[in-house]
Amino acid sequence: MSATTGKNILIGVTGGIAAYKVVEVASRLKKSGANVRVVMTKNATEFISPKTFREITGNPVAVKMFAEKEHVAHITLADFADLVLIAPATANFLAKAAHGIADDLLSTTILATTAPKIFCPSMNTNMLENPATQENLNILKSRGIKIIDSASGLLACGVTGKGRLPEPVEICKFVENFFAEQNSRQPEKPVEVSAGFGEVLTIEEKLPLAGKKIIVTAGGTMEPIDPVRYICNRSTGKMGFEIAKAAKNHGAEVLLISGNSTQTPPENLHFQKVESAEEMRRAVLAEYEVCDAVIMSAAVSDYRVKNVAAQKIKKSDETLTLELVKNPDILKELGKLKEKQILIGFAAETENLLEYAERKLREKNLDMIVANDVAAEGAGFAVNTNIASFIHRDGKREDLPKMSKSELAEQIVRRLEEKFF
Ligand code: C5P
Numbered sequence: 386m387s388a389t390t391g392k393n394i395l396i397g398v399t400g401g402i403a404a405y406k407v408v409e410v411a412s413r414l415k416k417s418g419a420n421v422r423v424v425m426t427k428n429a430t431e432f433i434s435p436k437t438f439r440e441i442t443g444n445p446v447a448v449k450m451f452a453e454k455e456h457v458a459h460i461t462l463a464d465f466a467d468l469v470l471i472a473p474a475t476a477n478f479l480a481k482a483a484h485g486i487a488d489d490l491l492s493t494t495i496l497a498t499t500a501p502k503i504f505c506p507s508m509n510t511n512m513l514e515n516p517a518t519q520e521n522l523n524i525l526k527s528r529g530i531k532i533i534d535s536a537s538g539l540l541a542c543g544v545t546g547k548g549r550l551p552e553p554v555e556i557c558k559f560v561e562n563f564f565a566e567q568n569s570r571q572p573e574k575p576v577e578v579s580a581g582f583g584e585v586l587t588i589e590e591k592l593p594l595a596g597k598k599i600i601v602t603a604g605g606t607m608e609p610i611d612p613v614r615y616i617c618n619r620s621t622g623k624m625g626f627e628i629a630k631a632a633k634n635h636g637a638e639v640l641l642i643s644g645n646s647t648q649t650p651p652e653n654l655h656f657q658k659v660e661s662a663e664e665m666r667r668a669v670l671a672e673y674e675v676c677d678a679v680i681m682s683a684a685v686s687d688y689r690v691k692n693v694a695a696q697k698i699k700k701s702d703e704t705l706t707l708e709l710v711k712n713p714d715i716l717k718e719l720g721k722l723k724e725k726q727i728l729i730g731f732a733a734e735t736e737n738l739l740e741y742a743e744r745k746l747r748e749k750n751l752d753m754i755v756a757n758d759v760a761a762e763g764a765g766f767a768v769n770t771n772i773a774s775f776i777h778r779d780g781k782r783e784d785l786p787k788m789s790k791s792e793l794a795e796q797i798v799r800r801l802e803e804k805f806f
Pocket of ligand 1: 685730745
């Protein structure tokens with residue numbers, strides 16, 4: 386595992402020719418397990434398309450301060466970041482950052498975030514050596530901003546000198562070292578958690594969910610028709626697997642119970658594969674008493690076949706009628722049995738989303754429901770992004786922008802944490 390795994394890195398790309406090199410930086414950081422988001426200045430988009438970064442990171446790329454869909458985007462981005470990396474950082478950007486000028490989305494976000502910052506200046510040698518730029522760099526350094534020194538070599542302007550953006554691998558190494566050092570400053574003493582979910586796992590004690598046992602359900606249930614056929618749905622399990630990973634990264638002991646899914650089970654958590662809703666119900670109930678929270682993201686089939694055929698049904702008549710009976714509503718049952726447990730459910734709808742979600746929150750006795758319109762573009766099954774609203778027990782609602790499922794998982798787990806403390 387890399388020191389950047391699970392970290393939220395905000396990359397700011399400003400308008401220098403070296404912007405193209407930052408695609409590789411974003412790609413490497415993403416591959417190392419970081420959640421990467423990119424903000425570009427308008428000038429940066431002259432060098433490289435936001436689409437390239439969007440494809441690489443799996444997240445929308447922000448450019449405009451007042452984009453219609455993003456409500457106070459600079460605050461959302463500022464809060465997201467564990468680290469802000471500016472590459473390339475132009476002379477103009479350095480000047481603005483040094484003097485607190487906030488006239489576009491990136492410079493405003495920089496002012497709004499308390500996250501640590503790493504800047505990678507890149508420009509023509511004379512611009513870099515200009516006393517104005519040097520003074521600005523000194524101001525930034527004196528405020529604790531880390532500066533990765535520019536490299537020397539042939540510059541885009543044809544001059545040979547200092548001002549090149551260091552190679553992506555060097556930048557990523559710097560970021561990795563930064564997080565490694567940060568992690569080592571907060572020693573995370575491994576503790577063994579008591580049994581309850583089966584074998585004993587090693588958990589990091591200092592993390593916010595240390596000592597908490599959390600059940601996450603994922604995927605679609607498979608309701609048998611006969612020994613070879615079943616009824617299922619379009620769920621891939623991605624959302625639930627991301628939630629399980631996020632909860633584990635926050636220190637929880639996680640039991641992931643999954644129906645049909647396309648995902649690989651993450652490491653260092655308890656994993657149980659189930660098929661039908663009834664099997665999932667039994668698996669959840671078996672551990673419910675010892676757990677502290679359940680996040681039910683599984684797409685549980687509402688109905689099952691009444692009489693499952695013992696042998697493969699042969700093709701005969703023109704039509705075949707299957708009688709379906711209602712499945713148990715697992716979450717509703719958990720809501721009734723609830724003692725200390727925090728319950729989070731999902732409402733995947735194609736119409737009247739918020740109304741249905743609020744009703745489910747009440748009927749199932751939940752602490753929070755994640756409502757998502759599965760028919761919306763960029764949301765729902767088999768895509769990497771989701772658009773959701775959180776509705777809390779006290780009626781508070783939060784509408785989240787479109788984001789990757791891993792980022793949404795992170796947000797869900799953070800809300801869960803708030804409910805514990
Ligand atoms: O009522 P609806 O099926 O839309 O509720 C969705 C929520 O309830 C999800 O969190 C889902 O995992 C859960 N659920 C359940 N048992 C069912 C159906 C849904 O636990 N039979």
